[in-house]
Amino acid sequence: MRDKFVVALAVAAGVLLAFNLYRIFLVLPDEALQGAIYRIIFFHVPAAITGMIGYFAALLLSLAYLSFGNFRYDSLAASVVEVSVVFSVVNIVTGSIWARVIWGIWWTWDYRLTSALVCVLIFSGYLMLRRAIDEPTQRARLSAALCVFGCIDVVIVWKSIEWFRTQHPGPVLSIRTGGGRIDPAMEQMLYLNFAAILMIAIALVLIRTRQEATAREIDSLRRIANAA
Amino acid sequence: MAIELRTKESINAAGAFAVVILLLFSFAFDPGADATREIGGGLLWLVFAFAGALIFNRGFARELPNDCLDTLLSSAVSGASLLLGKSFANLLMLLAVEFLSLFVFGIFYDVRWWLRPLELAALCVLATWGISVIGAVFGALTVNLRLRELMLPVIIYPLLIPLLIAAIEITNALFSNRPLGSYELLWGRVLLVFDIVFTALAMALAETILVN
Amino acid sequence: MPQAIELDRLWKFYGDYPALRDLSLNIAQGACCALLGRNGAGKTTLLRILAGLSPFQRGTVRVCGESPRSEKARRLNGFLGHGIGVYEDLSGLENLTFFARVAGIERPASASAHWLERVGLARAASMPVRQFSRGMRQRLALARAFLHAPSVLLLDEPFTALDDRAIAMLTELLTEARRRGATLVLSTHQLREALAIASHVALIENGRLCYAGERTGDMLEDPALLYRLYTKLGAA
Numbered sequence: 088m089r090d091k092f093v094v095a096l097a098v099a100a101g102v103l104l105a106f107n108l109y110r111i112f113l114v115l116p117d118e119a120l121q122g123a124i125y126r127i128i129f130f131h132v133p134a135a136i137t138g139m140i141g142y143f144a145a146l147l148l149s150l151a152y153l154s155f156g157n158f159r160y161d162s163l164a165a166s167v168v169e170v171s172v173v174f175s176v177v178n179i180v181t182g183s184i185w186a187r188v189i190w191g192i193w194w195t196w197d198y199r200l201t202s203a204l205v206c207v208l209i210f211s212g213y214l215m216l217r218r219a220i221d222e223p224t225q226r227a228r229l230s231a232a233l234c235v236f237g238c239i240d241v242v243i244v245w246k247s248i249e250w251f252r253t254q255h256p257g258p259v260l261s262i263r264t265g266g267g268r269i270d271p272a273m274e275q276m277l278y279l280n281f282a283a284i285l286m287i288a289i290a291l292v293l294i295r296t297r298q299e300a301t302a303r304e305i306d307s308l309r310r311i312a313n314a315a
Numbered sequence: 316m317a318i319e320l321r322t323k324e325s326i327n328a329a330g331a332f333a334v335v336i337l338l339l340f341s342f343a344f345d346p347g348a349d350a351t352r353e354i355g356g357g358l359l360w361l362v363f364a365f366a367g368a369l370i371f372n373r374g375f376a377r378e379l380p381n382d383c384l385d386t387l388l389s390s391a392v393s394g395a396s397l398l399l400g401k402s403f404a405n406l407l408m409l410l411a412v413e414f415l416s417l418f419v420f421g422i423f424y425d426v427r428w429w430l431r432p433l434e435l436a437a438l439c440v441l442a443t444w445g446i447s448v449i450g451a452v453f454g455a456l457t458v459n460l461r462l463r464e465l466m467l468p469v470i471i472y473p474l475l476i477p478l479l480i481a482a483i484e485i486t487n488a489l490f491s492n493r494p495l496g497s498y499e500l501l502w503g504r505v506l507l508v509f510d511i512v513f514t515a516l517a518m519a520l521a522e523t524i525l526v527n
Numbered sequence: 528m529p530q531a532i533e534l535d536r537l538w539k540f541y542g543d544y545p546a547l548r549d550l551s552l553n554i555a556q557g558a559c560c561a562l563l564g565r566n567g568a569g570k571t572t573l574l575r576i577l578a579g580l581s582p583f584q585r586g587t588v589r590v591c592g593e594s595p596r597s598e599k600a601r602r603l604n605g606f607l608g609h610g611i612g613v614y615e616d617l618s619g620l621e622n623l624t625f626f627a628r629v630a631g632i633e634r635p636a637s638a639s640a641h642w643l644e645r646v647g648l649a650r651a652a653s654m655p656v657r658q659f660s661r662g663m664r665q666r667l668a669l670a671r672a673f674l675h676a677p678s679v680l681l682l683d684e685p686f687t688a689l690d691d692r693a694i695a696m697l698t699e700l701l702t703e704a705r706r707r708g709a710t711l712v713l714s715t716h717q718l719r720e721a722l723a724i725a726s727h728v729a730l731i732e733n734g735r736l737c738y739a740g741e742r743t744g745d746m747l748e749d750p751a752l753l754y755r756l757y758t759k760l761g762a763a
Contacts, residue, residue, distance in 0.1 A: 216470065
């Protein structure tokens, strides 16, 4: 039942993505100032937002594990972090390419890019920590603790952006600016592609969660075999 | 602390390490006086962070032989007190290393760091406390892991980034003898928030991290 | 009769693997319970949970009426695990003084000196533990565990690798502890020594409690009786 859901979700995401790609590359006109490269925004921004949602979800899941002790929360948290790190990297790489074309530099140390990189580093540490611990209960507890520290640290880092001017383009989505800074057709495309990317992310998380549960089962069987 | 005072393992290692790094950097950059004052903050806080990792690794590792950590955990001392105690110990040791480094730094790079002593002292204590708490928490978290020496720096450095940036910005202002404007005070607030939030978090999660 | 230790439907998991299953056991105050079982049965796991060193997932555990992690329970317990629990770089006196201060004993220095005398280490008081012989370390470990006169003593295989002098000292300390009303729980393979001082016996196999009850004369005569009667391996 669950497998069917995952497959259905993946197929739906694929279809939506295909539709979006068609529209992005063949239907929407070039942007006035940036030319063709602006199209990267349709991947850059949704990837960033998906990553951020993922980290926030991981914080809630880690707290849930620490409160209730149910391994499902731990598996979900680990999977969500893993997928979020991937999308954050996509965010950074697409941002880098965009910056190269528009500003002529591969990297700039402005606060938004830096924060994204810090997130990737923190949660890569989380993934490495999970690898270093064999015993599932200990792994769950310690990585949940690190996740809580990491997520709160991310908030502190991100807060800095609000206080300083930055080289990064300011907010353009109408939900933040009240409209008028981005063409409505482009904005709609942005949301559509965000939906597609989010669906892909969720499908990946579900697959990964199943893997975590299986790994725990194998560990348990190994202990039973050793005990006998 | 008594063990540390007797053997001076951590302080010696960390102190020697700090001096060596400062020396190496002098070969790498060979900067003029003005440039030094601008990058001095960054250089110093990087040195402190690296030296700190040496100290934190030893911090809880010292409790492992003979299962002393078990004895402490099952004693009347609470997990939170244990972490707090380790943080204080880390703080004192790291402050000692910082003091030594400042001396060496002043000599090698001809920077007059003693011009604003009170503000520098306040900064050092605030920033080092944040580093010490994170070091204690993750020293405890990684104590039983294989590859502990590798995992600890990988985990704590990204977490310390906002604190290090704040410390560096303020230090640069102090070394250039600039007055501390709203920019620096903003970073001062970041430091304060960092310290308060992570100390509180450490106390709250102490049992989770230590009792496994 | 007040219960020093109450376990109700205790489960401990490593991941999905149950190390302790549905364990229910009451140990009355002043009793001495010998915890028996083969290696890997779960004795050490149980003792660590009672000492507040290990979390558990299901059920309730009460040590002197409180959770094992509570300050009151930790103040009242004394734990002697596999490691001796003292610092190599400090001297015997410094070690005991440190742990005395941790336990909140008044006049820690004199209490430590008294205990060093008691276990026959007075002459080595200022020698670092690193230079102690094996027997000396064992005796220092005993001093450290009994120093704060705990009401609940949790000992994990305490007789293992002790020389005869240390065994005699340990037996004397245990008897004295029982006389002042302390509760003892000790896991052991040394059936004879343990059954001699035990008032109760609990047998664990594969994380499950197979038998719990008073120590009878039959057990004293034939220490392996329990294993034969109650464990699958024994029955084979």
